[in-house]
Amino acid sequence: MTQSTVNRKAGLLRGLPLLAILICAALGAFFLRDYLSFETLRENHEGLASFRDENRVLTVLAFVGVYVLIAGFSLPGATIATLTGGFLFGVFPGVLYNVLGATIGATAIFLAARWGLGDMLAARLRGGDGAVSRIKTGIDDNQWSMLFLIRLVPAVPFFVANLIPSLVGVPLHRYVITTFLGIIPGALVYTSVGAGLGDLFERDETPDFGIIFEWHILLPILGLCALALLPVALKAVRREKGL
Structure with missing residues (x-):
């Protein structure tokens, strides 16, 4: 068996965890959407x-x-799990249990992507001219700020926020810390909504899932x-002034 064959098989084995995540995500979206729903929670809350x-x-x-x-x-x-x-x-x-479960799950995706994609593919993505390269440049300039930002912005999909840092060489400890702290604001909003579900169930009402986009919630997050972004802006100003 040649070395190239061994390397190819090793690469395939490294890709299995990420492939399993992608397959489970696709199957889950098709088969579990009706089960992991608010109606299921309403029917089984007692x-x-x-x-x-x-x-x-x-x-x-069990919950975590x-x-x-x-x-x-x-x-x-x-979202239903957070509620x-x-x-x-x-x-x-x-909120602690929600953030803990989300952080551990996000870290699993991060590690699977880093281990599965391999250094060569990650280097190609980092060295390209596309969006990943621009994000890498921004992260490299100020990793803490950029990692917090992609967690705080509600519009950034959770899977994307897990995947990109794994491709641009973010240290594991930095990823875990920014993930845990960065998802707290959003988790706190939906956890507080979930804490009031008992009264909603008694009135046979449904919570407002878009509450995070209401101005009194969104403005503090913004x-x-x-x-x-402040450290990034200050660094850009200093660079322009040659400081």
Whole structure:
């Protein structure tokens, strides 16, 4: 067996975790969308609350584990999972469990992409002239600020925010820290909505899933985005002035 054949097989094996994530994401979008829904939560909220009251620790472990699977395999229902965390555990520690599950799942995607795509493909993406290259330049100039920004902006898809840092050489510890802290604002909004679901269920109402785009919620998040961009702007000004 030649060295090139060995390298090719090793490359295929490294790509299996990322391929599994992509396949699960596609299958989940097709088969699980109707199950990981608000209606499912509405129909089962009494049973979930009863199970939580009788098995508190097991409920926490099971909930975080399910959230890791949803985030790690990019399954539909992340928003519903966050609402469920608020419903079961309140704003706190519900937001902690939500952020923990999302961060672990996101880290799984990050590691699978970094391990599976390999240094050669990542180098090609980093060395190209497209959007990934421009994002890499921005991240390299100020990694902390740019990583916080892609987490804070609601319009950036979660999978994309997990994938791009793995392609541009972001250190694992920096990725984990910015992911955990950067998703807190959005998670806090939906966790607080979930904490009030008991009253909504009694009135047979549905929460406003677009609440994060309302101005009284969006403006503070945009303010955090501006703070994240401030070091980048200051660095650009200093560069222009030759400082």
